[in-house]
Amino acid sequence: MTDHEVEKSSTTIGLPIAPSMGLVIEQANIIKHETLIDKRTLFIILLASLIALLVTPIARLLVYLIGIITNIAFYGKISNVFSSPANNHLGYFVIIVPVIGSIIVGFMARYGSKAIRGHGIPEAMEQILLNDSKIAIRMTFLKPLSAAIAIGTGGPFGAEGPIIATGGAFGSLIGQIIKTSAHERKTLLAAGAAAGMTAIFGSPISAILLAIELLLFEFRPRSFIPVAVATITAMAIRSMIFGVGPMFKLAVLPGVSSDALLGYTIEGLAMGFFAVLITKSIYLIEDFFEHLPIHWMWWPAIGGLVVGIIGFVSPETLGVGYDNIDKVLSGVFIGKALAIFCILKFISWSIALGSGTSGGTLAPIFTIGGGLGVLISQVISFIFPSSGIDLKVAGLVGMASCFAGSSRALFASIIFALETTWQYNGLLPLLAGCTASYLISALLMKNTIMTEKLIRRGHHVPTEYHAYHKKG
Numbered sequence: 001m002t003d004h005e006v007e008k009s010s011t012t013i014g015l016p017i018a019p020s021m022g023l024v025i026e027q028a029n030i031i032k033h034e035t036l037i038d039k040r041t042l043f044i045i046l047l048a049s050l051i052a053l054l055v056t057p058i059a060r061l062l063v064y065l066i067g068i069i070t071n072i073a074f075y076g077k078i079s080n081v082f083s084s085p086a087n088n089h090l091g092y093f094v095i096i097v098p099v100i101g102s103i104i105v106g107f108m109a110r111y112g113s114k115a116i117r118g119h120g121i122p123e124a125m126e127q128i129l130l131n132d133s134k135i136a137i138r139m140t141f142l143k144p145l146s147a148a149i150a151i152g153t154g155g156p157f158g159a160e161g162p163i164i165a166t167g168g169a170f171g172s173l174i175g176q177i178i179k180t181s182a183h184e185r186k187t188l189l190a191a192g193a194a195a196g197m198t199a200i201f202g203s204p205i206s207a208i209l210l211a212i213e214l215l216l217f218e219f220r221p222r223s224f225i226p227v228a229v230a231t232i233t234a235m236a237i238r239s240m241i242f243g244v245g246p247m248f249k250l251a252v253l254p255g256v257s258s259d260a261l262l263g264y265t266i267e268g269l270a271m272g273f274f275a276v277l278i279t280k281s282i283y284l285i286e287d288f289f290e291h292l293p294i295h296w297m298w299w300p301a302i303g304g305l306v307v308g309i310i311g312f313v314s315p316e317t318l319g320v321g322y323d324n325i326d327k328v329l330s331g332v333f334i335g336k337a338l339a340i341f342c343i344l345k346f347i348s349w350s351i352a353l354g355s356g357t358s359g360g361t362l363a364p365i366f367t368i369g370g371g372l373g374v375l376i377s378q379v380i381s382f383i384f385p386s387s388g389i390d391l392k393v394a395g396l397v398g399m400a401s402c403f404a405g406s407s408r409a410l411f412a413s414i415i416f417a418l419e420t421t422w423q424y425n426g427l428l429p430l431l432a433g434c435t436a437s438y439l440i441s442a443l444l445m446k447n448t449i450m451t452e453k454l455i456r457r458g459h460h461v462p463t464e465y466h467a468y469h470k471k472g
Helices: 003-008 020-028 041-076 091-109 121-128 137-151 160-177 183-199 202-216 221-241 258-290 294-312 322-329 336-352 362-383 390-409 410-421 426-445 452-456
Strands: none
Touching: 003 137, 003 426, 041 091, 041 137, 041 160, 041 183, 041 294, 041 336, 091 137, 091 294, 121 160, 121 183, 121 202, 160 183, 183 202, 183 221, 183 410, 202 221, 202 322, 202 410, 258 294, 258 322, 258 336, 258 390, 258 426, 294 336, 322 336, 322 362, 322 390, 336 362, 362 390, 390 426
């Protein structure tokens, strides 16, 4: 049975199957006649691999482009070597640089595509849920270009969101050029997005999980095998163009005592409250901009002005800031300096993102969450000196649990932290912290940072995976 036939069948699987034995058995009973893998699926797998072959070099080009724009904007030289804006010597003129970049992005959004605004993942989800996974061709180049301009001129974002959106756009484009069903296009879109995330972070397993939790909304071999093949392909190419090694440098982590595990769980609970704060803040800021008596094209310029002012006070808040994550995970960036940095980074990022510019959310959430995790653990260690909490582990738990709470992509958050650091001693603390954060988030917040925008537009977003029998 092909995907075209499945879509017309009166006996269907509604929302996706959760990977538990009982539901898998139920699925087998409902659709015994459906072949798990057929020739058409093999064709989709081949297309997914080809998409990864395209997306991975594009990720490298995006990093180069960010480097070129950063060097021109902050150092007045032409070079593709990735440089941090933090070392600039522009003085007060640094305030103007993000404003200029934001004005350019605003023009691109108005006269190119309004869809380039935001961090990319909610927009990809919207196309999957409402438009049969069809993304406009112009998004394949407008999104990475706008993101490179925004980040290269100091925007406090990560490159991962834009490349995820770009990879998804490439997958959708291939699915439109070649005759495919809506389900097949969704699979190709997810494969491209996962390949993009793998290319940037070297995190194939968490990319698959993120695709399942936020894009596919199902767990079927027809869907996740093409995505898995795409991430394998992207990872193989990444080793040649990005090199081999973990994304974030972290010293070997110690073993975890029961007292320390309790401390990381408490940290995760606190991060759950902060994840709720992050999500609510972003959309409150968006609401504020919605009420401004000027065209939305100019909103990013206001956000850029805030970024520039904060960047003058704290240059480390400018740009991608992957080096800040390394500092947080080192365990030596602590106390008042870390607290001030986290506050300023949060203000800069949330206002810039809320203004509707183009940029990713993962790196800022990891940076701020990791820093706050360290600070929370310092407090716990002060109250309970014998807890045995390690600040490096605390940074890792804060980073992942903040994303788990704000996105509710629980398993992707845990595995991401392991894949990007190669520190598998962190598994148990990550499981405890991320689960605790997820729990608080689910109790206090109906939607997430990824779905709130769609819910506000009146769209339904699946939140649970289960099987049901639809009577014909």
